[in-house]
Amino acid sequence: MAEEREVNSASFYQFLTEKKLMASRCKKCQALYLPPHPICTKCHGSDMEWVEMKGNGKLAAFTAIAVGTTCTIEEGHDRNNPYVAGIVELDEGPKISGRISGLDARKPETIKVGTPLTAEFPEQEEGKGCYVAFKAQ
Amino acid sequence: MSRRARKLGRGVALVGAGMSKFGAFPDKTSRDLFADAFTAMTRSVDKGMDTEDIEALYVGNFSSDLFEGQGHIAPIMADWVGLVPKPATRLEDACASGGVAIREGVIAIASGLYDVVLVGGTEKMTNLPTERVTDTLAAASDTVYEGACGFTFPGLYAAMATAYMARHGASVEHFMKVGIKNHNNGSLNPKAQFNKSIRDLMNSRIEKAKQKGEPVPEWSDELDFLKDPKANPVVAWPMRLFDCSPITDGAACVLLVAEDIAKNFSNDPLYIVGTGQGSDHALHERDDLTSIAAARIAAQQAYEMAGVQPEDIQIAEVHDCFTIAELVAIEDLGFFKHGEGYKATEQGLTARDGSKPINTSGGLKSKGHPVGASGVGQAVEIWHQMRGEAGPRQVPGKDIRLALTHNVGATGGTCVVHIYQRR
Numbered sequence: 001m002a003e004e005r006e007v008n009s010a011s012f013y014q015f016l017t018e019k020k021l022m023a024s025r026c027k028k029c030q031a032l033y034l035p036p037h038p039i040c041t042k043c044h045g046s047d048m049e050w051v052e053m054k055g056n057g058k059l060a061a062f063t064a065i066a067v068g069t070t071c072t073i074e075e076g077h078d079r080n081n082p083y084v085a086g087i088v089e090l091d092e093g094p095k096i097s098g099r100i101s102g103l104d105a106r107k108p109e110t111i112k113v114g115t116p117l118t119a120e121f122p123e124q125e126e127g128k129g130c131y132v133a134f135k136a137q
Numbered sequence: 138m139s140r141r142a143r144k145l146g147r148g149v150a151l152v153g154a155g156m157s158k159f160g161a162f163p164d165k166t167s168r169d170l171f172a173d174a175f176t177a178m179t180r181s182v183d184k185g186m187d188t189e190d191i192e193a194l195y196v197g198n199f200s201s202d203l204f205e206g207q208g209h210i211a212p213i214m215a216d217w218v219g220l221v222p223k224p225a226t227r228l229e230d231a232c233a234s235g236g237v238a239i240r241e242g243v244i245a246i247a248s249g250l251y252d253v254v255l256v257g258g259t260e261k262m263t264n265l266p267t268e269r270v271t272d273t274l275a276a277a278s279d280t281v282y283e284g285a286c287g288f289t290f291p292g293l294y295a296a297m298a299t300a301y302m303a304r305h306g307a308s309v310e311h312f313m314k315v316g317i318k319n320h321n322n323g324s325l326n327p328k329a330q331f332n333k334s335i336r337d338l339m340n341s342r343i344e345k346a347k348q349k350g351e352p353v354p355e356w357s358d359e360l361d362f363l364k365d366p367k368a369n370p371v372v373a374w375p376m377r378l379f380d381c382s383p384i385t386d387g388a389a390c391v392l393l394v395a396e397d398i399a400k401n402f403s404n405d406p407l408y409i410v411g412t413g414q415g416s417d418h419a420l421h422e423r424d425d426l427t428s429i430a431a432a433r434i435a436a437q438q439a440y441e442m443a444g445v446q447p448e449d450i451q452i453a454e455v456h457d458c459f460t461i462a463e464l465v466a467i468e469d470l471g472f473f474k475h476g477e478g479y480k481a482t483e484q485g486l487t488a489r490d491g492s493k494p495i496n497t498s499g500g501l502k503s504k505g506h507p508v509g510a511s512g513v514g515q516a517v518e519i520w521h522q523m524r525g526e527a528g529p530r531q532v533p534g535k536d537i538r539l540a541l542t543h544n545v546g547a548t549g550g551t552c553v554v555h556i557y558q559r560r
Contacts, residue, residue, distance in 0.1 A: 009281045035282045035422075061303075061426045063295035064374040065287065069272050072287045079370065085288045087296055087421045095421045099286045108374035113303035131286040 007038040007048045016130050019121040021053040023094055034094035053090050055119030057134070060095055062086035064108035082106065088117055088134050102136035143442055145247035145412075148396025151557065152403040153182035154520035156513075159387035159505030160330045167201050167210060167261040168217045170388035170507075174257060175218040178390040181520070183404040186392065188218065192251040194225040195242045197234030197258035198509035203273045205261050214257060231277035232458060234258060235389065235512025236544030236553035240412050242393045243555075252395045258510035259388035270384050274508075277547040279419040291381055291459065293420055293548045295373035298461040300426035302375070304476065307464070309375045311479035313363045315460035316379045316502055318488055323499020325530035330385050330505030335359040342368065380460040385505035389513035391520070405524050411445070411556030413438025420548045427476075429549030432469035436543070439554040440471075443539075447471030450556070451537045452522055453493070454515035456545035457500040463487075466543050467495060470554070494532050497522055512544035512553065523559045 005011040007024045012035065015022040024036035028045035034053065039046045065072070066082045077083050084100040101120065103111050117134040124130045155177025157170045165173075179186055194215045202208045215225035228238040235258030242256040262270060274290040275283075283293065301307055316335065323329040324337060333341075339362040346353045356362040363369045369377045392402070399406040415434030417423065423430065440446060447470055455470065457463035464478035472493050473481045481487060487495040498504045498518035501511055519540045521527040540557045 035279075035419075061296035061300035061420075063288075063292040063299065063376075064371070065289055065292045065295075066371045066373065067267065067271060067289065067291070068287065069275055069284070069289055070268050073268055077287075082371070082374075083287060085286055085292055085296070087300075087426065095423075097283045097286050097288055097419075097421045108371075111299075113299060129285060132282070133286065 007036050021119045022050050024048040025051045034096045057088045057090035059115040060087045060089040064105040098132035098134045149243045149246045149409045150396050150399035150406040152406045153178045153392035154517040155181050156389035156517045158328050161263040162386045167259040171214045171259040172217050174388035174390040190253045191255045194255045195238040197228050197238035230551040231546035232508040233544045233546030233551040234509040254393045257390040258513035260507035260509040261386050262384045292373040294459040295376040298375050307479040312460040315463045317359050319500040319502040323503025326499045329499045331503045382458045382501040382506035385507040387507035387510050389510045389517050391516050408558045410558045411439035411443030414553045417549050431549050431552035435552045435554040436470050439556050443556040450541045453541040454518050455543040457502050515542040
């Protein structure tokens with residue numbers, strides 16, 4: 001069923017709460033956008049549709065963050081409890097930033113670019129925003 | 138669609154340049170720093186200048202709003218140096234704000250609207266605790282998609298670093314060598330926030346341990362020191378503390394005039410013969426995570442306008458907000474082939490006595506990175522070096538006729554490049 005939701009970040013994150021990683025696709029030239037763009041940057045068309053990503057990809061770049069933002073500090077992260085963020089290249093082509101689990105943030109030198117990943121949808125506490133996340137297979 | 142070659146409507150010259158000291162100054166606001174930079178600039182104008190001659194102000198500033206709780210700073214800066222009621226405009230393109238302010242000043246003069254323009258940059262960052270500085274800098278990334286999943290600003294450059302390592306075979310030691318080189322330069326810059334070499338810093342730690350009767354660390358050299366997680370903790374792996382530019386208060390100013398009146402101000406003006414600017418997607422949407430397209434585009438525009446090639450540039454100040462950023466910069470600018478910047482750095486080619494001296498000021502790493510001021514600070518260093526006035530850090534044995542500045546906003550969403558000529 002074609003999704004009729006507006007192509008914007010609110011819809012994207014709403015889909016994420018429904019455990020769907022959604023990209024936008026230009027109906028004219030088929031270019032795929034993640035994050036979803038409302039206007040095609042290739043052909044400049046604005047007739048877009050939602051497409052669900054399978055959620056499989058590989059790690060294109062990463063970091064283990066020891067000095068986090070206020071939000072990640074509130075989650076309990078610090079120098080002794082770093083977390084991994086990365087850029088994931090999906091099988092469908094687009095790349096997206098995400099939080100990565102299943103890798104040892106305390107031993108970042110062991111983490112390899114190219115590691116296969118799958119999208120995950122961690123439950124968020126009431127009132128907290130959700131975010132794109134992947135786990136190592 | 139073809140486009141005509143871009144050129145300036147008329148020539149623009151740099152006739153004065155100065156900066157405040159960069160560092161942490163609890164008693165100074167951005168306006169105080171700006172006044173310091175302005176005063177230093179006025180003293181650099183060979184034949185003197187009259188503030189009344191200045192027709193407009195362009196000031197680069199990233200986020201006085203969040204750092205100081207002060208928005209709308211352009212008229213305040215204008216007021217503090219005596220320019221009211223002249224037009225005053227703030228430019229914000231994250232860490233490229235200063236470079237973009239210079240470009241807008243150049244365009245304003247080239248258009249014929251003004252003959253004399255003051256360009257400045259100012260940033261007061263040390264009021265906030267580190268985590269809130271981290272939040273504020275993260276606001277320069279894509280907060281909706283990058284910040285939301287926990288990416289910090291150092292984290293994004295760290296991700297570029299892992300992509301660079303995986304693709305080109307560089308190691309963390311190669312990043313460290315950029316920092317060592319830039320601290321060596323900064324140790325000779327009295328205005329630098331950290332005007333100490335890494336070796337000096339290492340030795341002072343050893344001295345301190347001896348004085349306190351604590352166990353004396355056994356570091357064999359700078360690299361050994363930098364690999365010690367106690368001395369050099371990870372911020373966002375593989376970027377450690379000494380891979381990151383510091384949190385800095387500072388300001389810088391330059392005086393731009395129409396080329397035909399440059400000699401009324403200066404015995405030895407510099408001419409801005411190339412300017413270029415580009416934009417790019419958020420990091421995750423780029424085809425290549427080891428290069429910044431905005432920088433390549435900005436450089437190409439500036440080289441074309443100046444009619445020069447990368448090999449003609451004798452020195453450059455590039456945007457080393459993180460050590461990886463300098464390696465990416467010297468490749469994007471065409472100084473070295475893609476993937477070979479780290480080898481060139483290891484061979485000493487980018488050192489002050491190398492074939493292509495990079496960041497003789499100490500760079501953002503050692504001189505400091507008051508984000509909105511940094512792009513203007515780069516021009517101040519070029520001013521000193523090209524006129525042979527850089528003192529102990531003067532590049533040896535070079536008559537510098539062509540120099541370049543490269544100023545990046547965030548992870549490369551913005552890049553602005555300028556080429557300076559001394560005739």
